[in-house]
């Protein structure tokens with residue numbers, strides 16, 4: 577039964593060394609099969625920040641899977657932003673912005689929802705195109721029935737009340753419907769710097785807060801998630817920063833029934 581450690585919004589440039597050191601200690605105990613990083617590895621997409629993120633990844637003693645977020649493209653170098661937005665990502669992090677990982681028991685598909693611009697005021701908003709939706713379906717088409725199917729995308733497919741002022745990923749409804757029919761079990765995201773879970777269209781949506789950065793929203797400490805389980809049942813543990821270490825704040829359990837996920841414990845909180 578695999579253990580996934582889900583971290584997000586690392587924002588190197590605004591990272592806290594003490595929090596990173598404590599996370600490494602905790603991760604060494606958890607010994608994850610995979611560390612999943614759901615975007616915003618940097619704060620301003622500078623070379624220095626990318627090098628810091630690259631050094632962090634090099635220190636991981638476990639396999640990792642990552643996709644970019646909106647902060648990982650430059651907001652000041654507009655030539656780079658509009659003509660080669662993933663130049664530094666490809667140089668320092670990975671040649672892929674939408675990786676796929678197939679392992680015994682699970683498959684992970686990355687979707688890059690960050691955009692250089694859009695026909696809306698807030699350019700930090702993300703979107704998933706119809707082409708990307710079809711690509712996710714194709715990448716999952718030959719997955720064995722018993723294998724857990726995870727999609728990792730930076731922007732939110734659901735928002736809790738406290739983050740309702742943020743935008744959902746554009747084309748959320750079409751994507752969710754397609755993902756449901758493709759048998760997607762989990763969507764792992766970040767961006768709003770809050771940890772939460774929600775089930776929509778039978779798909780379990782899991783958000784991690786900002787794991788290392790000082791870019792905290794009110795009422796949310798630094799956090800990460802531990803996801804353990806298989807396609808029948810799994811648990812999501814919220815780990816939150818308590819001043820000198822991460823501690824378990826809450827465990828939620830889920831069961832897969834007739835192609836939909838249902839929450840079986842921890843029903844009283846968002």
Ligand SMILES: [Fe+2]
Pocket residue numbers: 585587616645647767768769
């Ligand atoms: Fe972020």
Ligand SMILES: [Fe+2]
Pocket residue numbers: 616645646647730766767768
């Ligand atoms: Fe973001």
